[in-house]
Amino acid sequence: MPYRANPFFSTTNTFFLPSVGDKVDQAIAQGKDVANKAELKLQDAKEAVKVAAKPPPTGADLYARFALAGALGCAVTHGALTPVDVVKTRIQLEPEVYNKGMITAFRQVIGAEGAGALLTGLGPTVVGYAIQGAFKFGGYEFWKKKAIDVLGVDKARENRQAVYLGASAIAEFFADIALCPLEATRIRLVSQPSFANGLAGGFARILREEGPAAFYAGFGPILFKQVPYTMAKFAVYEIAVEKILQVWGKTKGELSGGQTTSLNLGGGLIAGMAAAVISQPADTLLSKINKTKGAPGQSVTSRLIQMAGQLGPSGLFTGMGARLVMIGTLTAGQFMIYGDIKKALNATGGVEISK
DSSP states (O other): OOOOOOGGGOTTOTTSOOOHHHHHHHHHHHHHHHHHHHHHHHHHHHHHHHHHHSOOOOHHHHHHHHHHHHHHHHHHHHHHTHHHHHHHHHHHHOTTTSOSOHHHHHHHHHHHHOGGGGGTTHHHHHHHHHHHHHHHHHHHHHHHHHHHHHHOHHHHHHTHHHHHHHHHHHHHHHHHHHHHHHHHHHHHHHHOTTSOSSHHHHHHHHHHHHOGGGGGTTHHHHHHHHHHHHHHHHHHHHHHHHHHHHHHTOOGGGOOHHHHHHHHHHHHHHHHHHHHHHHHHHHHHHHHHTTSOOOTTOOHHHHHHHHHHHHHHHHHTTTHHHHHHHHHHHHHHHHHHHHHHHHHTTOOOOOOOOO
8 A cells, every 4th residue: 555644744744854654755756766777877887788699790791891981091191192292293294384393383373363273173183092992991801801711811811912912903903994984084184174163074084085085194103102012002001000010019909099199190191202212203104194095006114215215214213202291191091991980980890910
């Protein structure tokens, strides 16, 4: 039977203290409140355990997350550095005009064409490098895992530099097949600002006037540029990270969020500098060959040999300063973004073979 407060001792009587019944009712209400809160906390704890117990992604799901992280990392960094890329390309294509350094070249472009000219080719840059980044990073993780499966973890660890180089080379080959048409469009827009209004217009005009083969006129140079670049990028990054961790005396799992970001930035900067120097001659040839159409009947190989002879060793390294800034910065940014997005997507299933 529910408790009924004594009217004589009711709290409505101002002459007496609150009744025992009121106190009991209050205690019961508080107890129910505590029980409800405990039940909610228990449910929250159960949900947290379910999330924690959820296995990490594997197979196609895992590599799709790697690809997404790589696409975002490359699109953001290359898009942000479009002005630097515009100036670098102008220096390579017109060294007789832009011959007083990167800062002066910025001023020349802005003075002659306005600040908007620095964003020329932004569309194909973002789209092209998003696609390339997906193939590059996702492919690198995929082929690295395949090599580890074939060799075994111990053998792969002993030959890890060869694994890094081989996986990155294969991944970049397929990435370049996707990138080449968009890179050809970007360079044409930068070298000839009046060629078209943007990605769609430039792509359509090249296809209409020169045919599909024109998009792959620079495929040889882009392979010579991007494959060594990517091989150096991943191999040097992996080694740099390994050495930094040795100096810190920690493993990746022991790092805080800030330390992980610093690690990715530092390793990426070192890797980017090395990759920029290795790939510079092919980058110059790529810019040259996509600037204009070749002579009727002239092969891509003969055009490349002719251009290399005309430029000479010093000419092949034209714009090196601007490219060091660009590649060092964007590579550091790519590995930072890639690492952060991988963590956010719980894409941590890759096999580690570093010592």
